[in-house]
Amino acid sequence: MxxxxxxxxxxxxxxxxxxxxxxxxxxxxxxxxxxxxxxxxxxxxxxxxxxxxxxxxxxxxxxxxxxxxxxxxxxxxxxxxxxxxxxxxxxxxxxxxxxxxxxxxxxxxxxxxxxxxxxxxxxxxxxxxxxxxxxxxxxxxxxxxxxxxxQVQQQLLSVFLAVAVAALIVALVFSQIITKPMAAMTRTIQKMGKGDLSARVKVRGSGEIRQLAESYNTMAEQLERLDRSRNQFVSNASHELKTPLATMKILLESLIYQPDMPAELRAEFMQDMNHEIDRLTGIITDLLTLTQMDSRRMELHPSMVNLSELVEETLRLLTPAAEQRGQCLTGQVTPGCNLVADRSKLGQIIYNLTENGLKYTPDGGEVTVTLTTEGRTAILTVQDNGVGIPPEDQGHIFERFYRVDKARSRETGGTGLGLSIVRQLVSLHKGVITVDSAPGKGSTFTVKLPMDGKEVSAS
Ligand SMILES: Nc1ncnc2c1ncn2[C@@H]1O[C@H](COP(=O)(O)OP(=O)(O)OP(=O)(O)O)[C@@H](O)[C@H]1O
Ligand SMILES: [Mg+2]
Missing domain, CATH: 3.30.450.20 (PAS domain)
Incomplete structure (x- = not known):
């Protein structure tokens, strides 16, 4: 120049x-x-x-x-x-x-x-x-x-040389400033790649590098949480599967080592084993449903569904069990509530909620299932006057394997998967589910489903 x-x-x-x-x-x-x-x-x-x-x-x-x-x-x-x-x-x-x-x-x-x-x-x-x-x-x-x-040329040359050297130094300093946090980030990412999900990047400076570091940490946190919940899921699932297996083993061993067991007791043991196998199958079916939804492989088969009929049908299915325990299962169904949805999945939502209502209500209690419409929204409520859910547990009942009273739930055969399946099915249908409950007084579960395919707002 x-x-x-x-x-x-x-x-x-x-x-x-x-x-x-x-x-x-x-x-x-x-x-x-x-x-x-x-x-x-x-x-x-x-x-x-x-x-x-x-x-x-x-x-x-x-x-x-x-x-x-x-x-x-x-x-x-x-x-x-x-x-x-x-x-x-x-x-x-x-x-x-x-x-x-x-x-x-x-x-x-x-x-x-x-x-x-x-x-x-x-x-x-x-x-x-x-x-x-x-x-x-x-x-x-x-x-x-x-x-x-x-002379002018010499002077210009020296000025340009000085400028070039200064620019080089400034560039070197800046590249150091920029690459240092990058290098640190790379080291952390490598650490994470080797399996240490707790590694975090130091958030320094301002601008893009800071943003990058923050986004990276958010991602790392999410990954760690996911990893933790997956581990917990696996350990919970294996624990749940182990319990019926252990029971069956005890029953089976009794049958093997006590060949002269009375025929009545033997039949009872056989029945218990049959019950455990049903339970095991139920848990595995639930787990499969959940993992399918997780990996987004769950396919909906939408068709025009008469929700009113579906509610009545489900109530008919559960009435014998309710009657056995002297419970009163009633339906207040607005007829002609139609919407495009997956019929069997909607049936599962109604079944799980009603089954919970019956399960967590003492003998002789009442469970009422109501279906109404409000504008373009179908509103399904399942109300019982059973044990209720303490406020501190209400935020957790939709989590997998969460049970309020572990001992009692196990007695009643609960795994804690029903509500998490319900919540995911409801959101697959762009709806929302809420719970309102007071311990000792009963619970009301409310599901709002859109009849026009548009997402329902939580309020
Ligand atoms: N209607 C209800 N009244 C009181 N408690 C309830 C009610 N519904 C659910 N719960 C509480 O929430 C927990 C989670 O319910 P969820 O349906 O997910 O599991 P579960 O009924 O125990 O087992 P599963 O449905 O998988 O067989 C239950 O264990 C119970 O403690
Ligand atoms: Mg349940």
Missing amino acids: ATSLTNLVSEHLYEQRIRQDSLSVEKLATTFAPLFQSAQADALQEALVSSGGEMGGRLMIIDEDGKVQFDSFSQLCGVRLQLPEVLSVLTGGQSTAYGIHHLSSSQRSLTADAADEYVAYCTASLIGTRGRLGVLLFVAPVQEMMSSLN
Whole structure:
């Protein structure tokens, strides 16, 4: 840049100089031509000396053979000068020529100061009445111009060098500042890649790096939570599966080691085992449903469903069990409530909630299932006057394997999966589920489902 900048400046300066010198030399050539033609040697020499002095350079007249005839310094008369500018006028057919030359030390004889390294030759043809007579040569001292140009170039070069070095240092410092947290982040990510999910990045500075670190930490937290809940899920599931298996093993061993067991007891044991197998199958079915929903492989088979009929149907299914325990299961169903949904999944929602109502209500209690519509929303409520749910547990009952009273739930055969399945099925249908309960008084579960496929708001 420094070089091209100085080149630009020097070109401009050269041009000015060339124009000036060429104009003066051409003018002088027209003045000197008649003197040279009429061979007025003294007058010509005088004119050369005075004009040369005025212009601050050396003037020479060279004849057609290239020999110096007159010299304002009176030194080179009779010498043949082979300068390119002279030749281009004499043989090249040009009327003027200009050139700046760098002289080697042996060539420095044409200027006034022998120390000058640069010289400019400006030539113009001398035209007499019968054509060209020769060439007027002006040897211009351009040393000063060239020196100052050189100086400017040197200065520019050093300034640019200093700027380049400074830029390099600044770039290095900045890249260090930027890459340091990046490198730290990479190390943490590698740690995490090796299985340490507790690794966190230090959040520093501001702007994008900070944002990146924060997003990364959020992601890491989520992953850790997911990992933890998955581990817990697996351990809970295995525990739940182990219990019926252990019971069956005890029953089976009793049958094996007590061959003379009374037939009645044997039949009872067999029945218990059958019950445990049913329970095991139920848990496995629930687990499969949940994992299917987790991996988003759960496929809905939507069709036009008459929800009113479906509620009635489910109630009919559960009535014998309710009657057995002297419970009153009633339905208050608004007829003709239709919506596009997966029939069997909706059935599962109603069944699970009603089954819970019956299960967590003492013998002789009441469970009421209501279906109404409100605008484009179907509202299903399952109300019981059973044991109720303490407020601190209400936020957890939709979690997998969560049971309020573990001992009692196990007695009643609960695994704690029913409500988490219900909640996921409801949200698959773009609905919401809420619970309202008071311990000892009973619980009300409310499911709101959209009948137009638009998401239902929680309020
Ligand atoms: N209507 C209700 N009244 C009182 N408690 C309830 C009611 N419904 C659910 N719960 C409480 O919430 C817990 C979770 O219910 P959920 O249906 O998920 O599991 P579960 O009934 O124990 O087992 P599962 O339904 O998987 O066989 C229950 O264990 C129970 O403590
Ligand atoms: Mg249940």
